[in-house]
Amino acid sequence: MSVRELATRLPDVRTVRSRSIALATLDAIISEEWSSRWYSFDLAWGEHEQLGSMRNGGGDEYSIVFAQSGVFVRGFDHESEMSPYKRKPNSLWPGLVEQIPETFLEFVNEPAFSAQSGVPLMTICLWRSYSDDAWSCGDVAYPSENTDVDGSGWLFSQLLDGSPQGYSEFSSQYFGMNLELSDVAAVYLGEPLTREQVRRMNPERNWDELVEELEQIGYPADPQWNG
Numbered sequence: 733m734s735v736r737e738l739a740t741r742l743p744d745v746r747t748v749r750s751r752s753i754a755l756a757t758l759d760a761i762i763s764e765e766w767s768s769r770w771y772s773f774d775l776a777w778g779e780h781e782q783l784g785s786m787r788n789g790g791g792d793e794y795s796i797v798f799a800q801s802g803v804f805v806r807g808f809d810h811e812s813e814m815s816p817y818k819r820k821p822n823s824l825w826p827g828l829v830e831q832i833p834e835t836f837l838e839f840v841n842e843p844a845f846s847a848q849s850g851v852p853l854m855t856i857c858l859w860r861s862y863s864d865d866a867w868s869c870g871d872v873a874y875p876s877e878n879t880d881v882d883g884s885g886w887l888f889s890q891l892l893d894g895s896p897q898g899y900s901e902f903s904s905q906y907f908g909m910n911l912e913l914s915d916v917a918a919v920y921l922g923e924p925l926t927r928e929q930v931r932r933m934n935p936e937r938n939w940d941e942l943v944e945e946l947e948q949i950g951y952p953a954d955p956q957w958n959g
Contacts, residue, residue: 733885734874735856739867741892745803745860751894752784752796754920757951758899760942761925761933762907770906771890775950782950786887794856794887795845801835802864806845807856809883813875814855822851825882827872829857855882896920909934924954 733741742748756773763769770786777783780800787793791810796803809815814825829840829852836859839845846852860867874881890902896916903909915929925946930937943953 733880735858735869735872735882735884738856738884738888738892739858739869742805742858742867742888743892743894745798745862747894748796748803748891749782749784749798750922751891751920753949753951754922755786755890755899756784756949757919757925757946758903758911758916758933760945760949761930761937762903762909764937764941773949775948786890792883792887793853797839797842799836799839801833802859802861804836804839805856805858805867806839806852806854807883807887808853809855809887810853812855812881812883814882816847816851816853822847822849824852824854825872825875827870828854829870831868831870832857832859833861835861856884856887894920919951922952924952926954 743751752771753773755771756769759769759771766772767789770788772785774783777797782798784796784798785794792808794805794807796805810817816822816824819825832840840852840854840857841850842852843850845854858867858869872882880886890898893899896913899916900911900913903911911933915933918929919925927939930939930942946953
């Protein structure tokens, strides 16, 4: 998969946001340490901006900025032939951002998404205003016939899948945790989280600390649960 196919398969903005929140919530339940999580969501990342993100600890990541003007998506596969590090001098792959609307340009050069040198860490770029009926990407000439040359297929696999089974398999492989599908499904549906669910998923998780994190993520905890 390349960014062109990703643009056709990525769901609408509302679904991307709800899945991003669900993934961040599930990771927060399973892992007390933020540094060990893959998925995060910040309800107040910036003024009128929210951020969904993924990082695997090996240098691969994506960021999804929900801004007033629309949504900006960037992904970085550090082993991709399109990595800025593999160009001399270090620079973005031609075509990635040349067609991006001016309203999203600030995110291209966002320091949080860039190397210390200031070069944006990006092999994938998409955007969508709230009035658009589809995602857009640049006219990129790919360096090879590799079907996943920019990392689109695997970086966004959980976001595209959006199924309890998919996350359950991921959590088993990465965290060594076997989750009940009904508990994962409840989070994907946005149902208020209870202590009972958290105890089933991770008996060691501190409830009060989790509730504080849920506020930052924007996921509801059941206020009536006193178990």
